[in-house]
Amino acid sequence: MKSTNAPLWPLLLGISLLFTAAGMLHAAPSEPQWQALNHSLVSEHILPRYQSLQRSSAELATSTAALCRQPDQTHLERAQADFQQTMDAWQSVQNIQFGPITTHMRNFSMQFWPDKKNLIGKQLNQLLQQQNPDTLSVDYLYQASIGVKGLPALERLLFTGSLSDLENTSYRCQLTQTIAAYIAVNSQATLDEWTDGYADSVSNAGSEASYYDSHQEAAVDMMKALIEPLEAIRDQKILSPLGDGQVRPRRTESWRSQRSLRNIQLNVATLHHLYSGTKKSVDSLLRQQGRAAQADNISTLFNAIEQQLQAVQAPLITSLHQPETVKQLLEISAALQQLDRELSAEMITLNIQLGFNSRDGD
């Protein structure tokens, strides 16, 4: 793995050539098989999702600017709707934690969450109190805390407070517009870097110009994007709000815009697509390796979890107080754990070592 100037966090850990040799004991897929899989995942899964994020965030930047010019109910609702679209797009590509989204910590800039110490609230309030005009530029936000420049900060600005807070030329409205512009710039840059180089780096793995020493090494990143989110969804988005005997609705993600459940639904649908929604897929690879029964189990679990999620009542910020919701979420959590186990077990078949992740030590 060649080093880059970009921070690699939390992009995990290259796998060396030696390492590949160590795993030859398993009937591992061949380099051409990995190459074909990676190609499908980049062109059919990753790129379309970053395109969607780029489009929706550009619209959000436009509609927040329009809101500041004319702060009325219609413009506010338009900006809120565009926020929802952008969050839909982000939640549908949040699983990708390698490549350009990690450059300059864009992934954390896009969304710092969970915020256990209420730092977003604290830091945002500080900005709103100081009203320093120097902070109203995308350039300022580049070096600012991840607490004040992502979707959660924007959510607070758009979904709490009243229209009068956003009156023309108010600092609050201009900050809203600036954060939206920053998110759009980040999304555009992420897409551009994928299309202008990183996608090639994946397809040319093993060549001098690539970040990857082998197609298998690139596939490790893809498999992390499939498996690591399962634990994060379960622990952070489901179990943490369920609390320890007492529900904590405000620990749900995006509760202010009442979309906590939708986030989870989109996350699972995304992972399902990554698993089996592309021409060459992990599912088809497992079947080629003689693991059809296991692949069937995994597909069944994905379908079951999606159905279970459909039955949960939104928004969680209120429905979490119902015992029925708690029961449903606990069942979903158990199913996610089962899915995590089964997918992880298949990684041995495929000779993929996921390595340490950023949540170890929690």
Add this chain to the structure above:
Amino acid sequence: MHAKVITSALFAGILHCSTAVSAVPATAEIIKTYADIALATYEDSLFSAQELQVSIDSLLQNPTPESLAIARAAWIAARVPYQQSEAYRFGNAIVDDWEGRVNSWPLDEGLIDYVDSAHYGAESDENAQYRANVIANTSLRVGGTLIDASNITPELLSDTLHEVDGIEANVATGYHAIEFLLWGQDLNGTSPGAGNRPASDFSLDNCTGGHCDRRRDYLQATTQLLISDLQEMVNNWQAQGAARLQLNAREDKEAIATILTGMGSLAYGELAGERTKLGLMLHDPEEEHDCFSDNTHWSHYYDAKGIRNVYQGSYTRIDGSTVSGPSLSAYVAAQTAAADQNMLIKLQNTEKAAQVMVDHAALGETFDVLIGEGNDAGNQVVQNFVDALTEETRAIENIIALLQLDNIQLEGSDSLDNPAKVLE
């Protein structure tokens, strides 16, 4: 890749001479060294906590700026061995389950004592006890229950207040609770300066900050708890101690995987991530591990050193003597010399990067200053430490792969109970 190979070759002769000729040490010997170092490290933690207690007794007997300074110095000294023990936390469930009582962080310190509203804020989405201030209040309401806090005792702190209301940030015990009582809040933001609590906050005759009698009770109770908790962990690592028996009961590969898991989980998720990178990205002075005392540079330095101790099978005690034995390094070297050399280089690089933070702190640029918004050079110093730890984690992963430990199942930890995810 090519550059790395050349570097490895250059260092090979220097670093590898001590291990090149030896045969593979038996796993039992390596485990014995590992456990012996654990015992020595926890014993040193206990001794230095007892020293801390002596200095706190003096402070309470005669609260002056001088006696307070001595107590603070004793706290900083107590961190030296304790931080080196953290490489044992992950992988050994008996340590991880206990750790929260001793080194819980971050904390909402308003639970314990007075805080500055402008700096700290009035409330938290997450925590209803954000400003409960037990020192000033003889009772507190948690949900529908009224808790009697009229007597501040070790039992009240450990059994009732610690993590009260199911919130992890409600830290009532351990090093950081003591740190807060000795220093108070650091109100300097990302500018130089640590907490500045006056000694008179502990004075019965000339009390500042209110409720000095209860603050004294609190400090004594939480120090007493630290000592009994450390004593418990010392016992766990003695000859027939539970931690040692659990390790001995493991299969060879499982035991080796335990050591490497502890190293990698501390290096990456905890130290590089939670305790360092997060603060850097938030530019928030509260996001430093020893935020009241501004001792984070040393805490990080000794955390990293603990990983090195475990790998190289050698620990320098607080009295200067050494505990050492057949090492994991020798075990790795006998099987795959290049991976061992690579690991040794990465450990050195991390120590160098930590030393740079220590050097900056000595010149007034403590961790909270280094992570400040707009301090590009300082940010880079911290980033270099994160990068070094990330590289170190890669070296650990490489060893795990080469020793074919990647489908060993470890018992006793949720995230480890999963084949193929042994490292999580």
